[in-house]
Amino acid sequence: MAGEAKQLFDASEVALHSSRKDCWVAISGKVYDVTKFLEDHPGGEDVLLHASASGDATEAFEEVGHSTSAISMMDSFLIGSIKGYVRPSASKATDPWGLDAPPNSRSMQGNEGPPNPNTFLDFLLPLFVLGLAFAAWYYLTFVSKNY
């Protein structure tokens, strides 16, 4: 790929390059050939291989909260773009959990099932524990003292 002009790829094409010898990742509609970066990636090569196989690494990449220096490195791996990519941010504002997303949306492309089923639980569990702690505090402070 090196030296070639930037190309347009089908979304499904990226997941076909998810081995240690040939690894592409798709982030925000851009395609990066990270084969040579696998060993040097501070997050490890397995996460990149996983992100590559999932077809769209945008969410995984953003969840990590990469530094600006990481983001500026990306240009050197850029090989092209995804055909007809539409950034799904507009629908995210009204539908944060992506429940209304059509099956061909970004999160499902080349993917079996939703990308991270744990995200919602990860958010709900601490809230639940906090609520429980508050209820216990309320009971001990106000209710049990009345007897």
Ligand code: HEM
């Ligand atoms: C071209 C794409 C990528 C580049 C250039 C890149 C670069 C980097 C760099 C420089 C770091 C060090 C920390 C920082 O500066 O933010 C890092 C950490 C990390 N990256 Fe990436 N990364 C890429 C894609 C991905 C993808 C697709 C994932 C998928 C999950 C990922 C997961 C991680 C993780 C888990 C860490 C470790 C964070 C930590 O230990 O704090 N990266 N990456």
